Amino acid sequence: MHPRNRNDFRVVKKKKTTAMWSILYAGTPFVNSKDYESLVELARKLNLDPYYLSRGQTQEDRAKS
Numbered sequence: 890m891h892p893r894n895r896n897d898f899r900v901v902k903k904k905k906t907t908a909m910w911s912i913l914y915a916g917t918p919f920v921n922s923k924d925y926e927s928l929v930e931l932a933r934k935l936n937l938d939p940y941y942l943s944r945g946q947t948q949e950d951r952a953k954s
Contacts, residue, residue: 898935901929 892928903909910928912920912935922928936942945951 895936895939897939898932900932902923 897914897950900909901913903911903921908923910922910925911918912928912932914935920928920931931941938944
């Protein structure tokens with residue numbers, strides 16, 4: 890499947906609270922936030938690259954910064 894067609898990460902409104910949004914991955918909450926726009930952008934990036942949040946986390950990458 891082409892990365893732009895993925896829809897694994899979805900932004901949904903939490904049911905019990907009015908101001909919280911969540912990114913779901915396979916029906917499991919992945920990230921929670923009050924800022925809808927930032928979650929939509931994060932979900933878009935994660936759908937394009939599922940390892941988006943893991944990039945730059947190796948010991949070599951941390952030593953460079």
